[in-house]
Amino acid sequence: MDFMILSLIKLGLVLFIFMTALAYIQWIERKVIAHVQLRVGPKRVGPHGLLQPLADVIKLITKEGMVPSHVHPVFYYLAPFVAVFFALIPISFIPFGQANVKIPFTDITTNMELTDLNIGLLLILGLSGMGVYGIALAGWASNNKYSLIGGLRSSAQMISYELPMALALVSPLLMLNTVSLRELVNGQEGFYFNVIPRWTIFLMPAPQIFSFIIFMIAGFAETNRVPFDLPEAENELVAGFHVEYASMKFAAFFMAEYANMVTVCSVATLLFLGGWHPIVVPGIGNWIPALVHIGGGAICLYHGLVQPARKWDNITLPVFGVAFIGAGLLFAIPIVQELLAPVFWFTAKLLILLFVFIWVRATLPRFRYDQLMRFAWLFMFPLALVNLLITGLLVAATTN
Amino acid sequence: MPTSELEKYFPVLVMAVIAAVMAASLTILSSVLGKRSKSPQKDTPYECGMAPTGDARDRFSIKFYLVAMIFILLDIEAVFLYPWAVVYRQLKWFAFFEMLLFIALVLVGYFYIWKKGALDWAIPERPRKAGPKTGTNLYREAA
Numbered sequence: 001m002d003f004m005i006l007s008l009i010k011l012g013l014v015l016f017i018f019m020t021a022l023a024y025i026q027w028i029e030r031k032v033i034a035h036v037q038l039r040v041g042p043k044r045v046g047p048h049g050l051l052q053p054l055a056d057v058i059k060l061i062t063k064e065g066m067v068p069s070h071v072h073p074v075f076y077y078l079a080p081f082v083a084v085f086f087a088l089i090p091i092s093f094i095p096f097g098q099a100n101v102k103i104p105f106t107d108i109t110t111n112m113e114l115t116d117l118n119i120g121l122l123l124i125l126g127l128s129g130m131g132v133y134g135i136a137l138a139g140w141a142s143n144n145k146y147s148l149i150g151g152l153r154s155s156a157q158m159i160s161y162e163l164p165m166a167l168a169l170v171s172p173l174l175m176l177n178t179v180s181l182r183e184l185v186n187g188q189e190g191f192y193f194n195v196i197p198r199w200t201i202f203l204m205p206a207p208q209i210f211s212f213i214i215f216m217i218a219g220f221a222e223t224n225r226v227p228f229d230l231p232e233a234e235n236e237l238v239a240g241f242h243v244e245y246a247s248m249k250f251a252a253f254f255m256a257e258y259a260n261m262v263t264v265c266s267v268a269t270l271l272f273l274g275g276w277h278p279i280v281v282p283g284i285g286n287w288i289p290a291l292v293h294i295g296g297g298a299i300c301l302y303h304g305l306v307q308p309a310r311k312w313d314n315i316t317l318p319v320f321g322v323a324f325i326g327a328g329l330l331f332a333i334p335i336v337q338e339l340l341a342p343v344f345w346f347t348a349k350l351l352i353l354l355f356v357f358i359w360v361r362a363t364l365p366r367f368r369y370d371q372l373m374r375f376a377w378l379f380m381f382p383l384a385l386v387n388l389l390i391t392g393l394l395v396a397a398t399t400n
Numbered sequence: 401m402p403t404s405e406l407e408k409y410f411p412v413l414v415m416a417v418i419a420a421v422m423a424a425s426l427t428i429l430s431s432v433l434g435k436r437s438k439s440p441q442k443d444t445p446y447e448c449g450m451a452p453t454g455d456a457r458d459r460f461s462i463k464f465y466l467v468a469m470i471f472i473l474l475d476i477e478a479v480f481l482y483p484w485a486v487v488y489r490q491l492k493w494f495a496f497f498e499m500l501l502f503i504a505l506v507l508v509g510y511f512y513i514w515k516k517g518a519l520d521w522a523i524p525e526r527p528r529k530a531g532p533k534t535g536t537n538l539y540r541e542a543a
Contacts, residue, residue: 007411015418065431069443077427084423085416092415114411122482144445145456152464159471166478173485243446247430252423370521373467377519381474381510385503388481392488396496399489 010114011092018091022258023053029358036362047316056251063247071244075141080245080252083134086127087259093117094124094266095182097276097342104335112276112343113182120181121173124267125166128222131260132158135224135241138253142244150240153230153369160376161221161228167384168214171391172200172271175208185275194281199274206394210387212272214380216356219264221376223257226361230369265353273349276342286337289344293328297321466518477506 027042027049034041042049067073097112117123132155139151173179176187190198200208221228230240237243242253269275278285297320303309304317330336331344367375445452480502488495513519 003407004410008414011411011414011418015415061429062433063430064434064436065429066442067431068445070445080427081420081423084426085419088419088422089412089415092412114415115408117408117412140457142445143456145447145452145458148456148458148460152460156464156467159475160467163471163474163478166475167481170478170481170485173482174488177486177489179482179486238446238448247434248426249430252426255426373521374519378514385507389500389503392496392499395488396492399492 006108006110007114010110014091014114018262021262022255023057025258025261025354026056026254027053028354029361032355032358033362036359043310047312060248060251065247065249068244070143072141072143075137076244077249079134079138079141080249080256081134082137083131083256084252084259086130086134087256087263090124090127090263090266091259093120093181094263095120095185095270095275096266096346097340099182101339104339111182116180116182118178118180118183121169121179121184121267121271124263125169128260128263129162131222131256134253134256138245139241142241144244146237146239146243147241150230150237150243154224154241157228157230157372157376158222158224160373161218161380164214164376164380164384165218165222167381167388168211168218169267169271171206171208171211171388174388174391174395175200175203175206181270185270185277188274189277191281197274197277197279199277200272205398206391208272208387208391210383211391212268214384214387215268215272216353217380219268220357220360221372223260223264223357225257225261225357227364227367228372229366230372261354261357262350265350265357268353269346269349273353275349276346278341278345286341287332289337289341290328290331292348293324293331295328297324297326297328300324463518463521470513470518473509474506477503 030052031041031049042052045051045055067076092114093116095111095113095116099111099116100109101112102109135158136151136155139147139149139154142148142151172184176184178184178187188197188199188203192198192202192204196202201212220226224230242250245253278288280288300317300321304313304315304321308314308317331340445456481499484495484499491498
């Protein structure tokens with residue numbers, strides 16, 4: 001089939017899943033933080049509050065779209081536009097599965113991604129670098145002292161952490177020698193002694209554990225997440241750069257933040273955690289997706305039928321349980337397994353990293369500003385450089 | 401399969417158009433659908449309920465400009481490392497020592513910035529001046 005038509009179909013599918021995921025990451029975040037703090041979280045709208053994201057969107061859209069008269073109108077509108085625009089583009093070239101997959105019952109073969117760019121990683125770095133404009137513009141255009149301080153802090157923070165992030169990404173490139181995201185993942189295939197996967201964090205001669213940690217810390221700072229959420233430090237700046245924003249314009253910044261989180265976690269998965277390659281050898285590994293789903297379904301059934309904790313649990317949880325077991329049985333069919341197991345592994349790693357983001361938010365306090373800047377310039381930057389030099393030394397010494 | 405290198409960018413282009421439409425609708429939609437009401441109180445900049453004093457477009461710390469400048473200098477270094485990393489295995493030791501020299505030169509600048517205090521954000525604590533004699537000192541002198 002024509003490449004263009006096929007990409008449009010895939011784009012529609014990916015966009016639908018991505019937008020739904022964005023809405024539900026927020027639900028998951030509220031639920032997880034609530035349970036960390038011994039609360040229940042959203043539970044009124046729909047079963048277990050599952051319709052909460054939809055209700056929030058409807059509420060925010062119908063709120064008054066106020067534009068205060070003291071703001072700069074053009075930049076005030078441009079800021080959320082820029083933030084969302086540059087946050088959404090990266091999903092169009094992030095690979096999430098194997099190349100040349102044959103779709104069952106047809107003669108179409110296609111890649112599990114929208115398009116395969118040979119400069120994928122550079123493009124992602126460029127686009128994420130543009131994200132700072134949204135926040136800086138919002139801070140300046142609002143003409144509010146809190147906003148200005150928030151915007152300035154955020155710009156300085158984001159550019160400071162971009163440096164260790166860029167340096168941390170060079171080390172895996174040294175070992176795999178390409179900037180194409182698909183090629184990077186292909187270089188991480190296989191296992192040592194049939195046990196340890198050859199992901200970049202374990203890859204010989206220079207396991208990249210340090211650069212993975214540096215990248216994740218810088219990722220937290222780039223997406224303005226706790227403990228680096230100084231631009232919106234509530235107890236000193238009210239809400240930082242979006243004090244003067246209301247309604248859906250306000251929510252646009254959060255949408256951009258969650259989209260950036262997904263991008264950062266995807267890059268970490270592709271570069272350091274072996275992308276869509278399984279964590280255990282294929283023989284047993286093929287059955288893990290099915291087992292995980294059936295296990296989850298069994299837990300849902302147990303809590304729904306045997307031990308319902310809340311009022312509607314004996315109805316809602318069995319429905320989810322049956323759905324999970326159904327998905328698990330689907331993964332047991334060889335054709336589906338071949339098609340979707342890589343996507344399962346990629347998604348699983350992505351979701352675990354996203355969970356870490358949420359977990360950290362529920363756990364850690366905020367940095368002080370001078371600590372934050374000193375940490376970036378006097379610790380992360382030299383550490384990333386030293387890690388790069390050691391990697392270079394080891395790679396040069398072992399290459400024939 | 402895409403026929404040309406340029407055709408590979410077609411999904412990116414479509415995604416950019418969709419992202420632009422989505423971002424525009426997010427920013428404009430509530431101005432169209434939401435209700436409208438104006439009041440002079442609502443129109444003032446939010447400063448925790450106090451009457452705002454002066455303009456917000458005030459002067460701010462030189463540190464922010466400084467960080468931006470240092471970032472540009474060092475980020476260009478990081479950009480140069482990308483092509484180096486891609487051809488690393490072909491050049492091996494030559495690439496390693498060339499880049500060692502380059503990084504060493506950049507590091508000289510980095511340490512200069514560090515020693516000049518451009519990376520310090522906290523105001524260094526001044527040594528306390530000897531104040532008037534406190535109670536404890538008086539007691540000690542008496543003893």
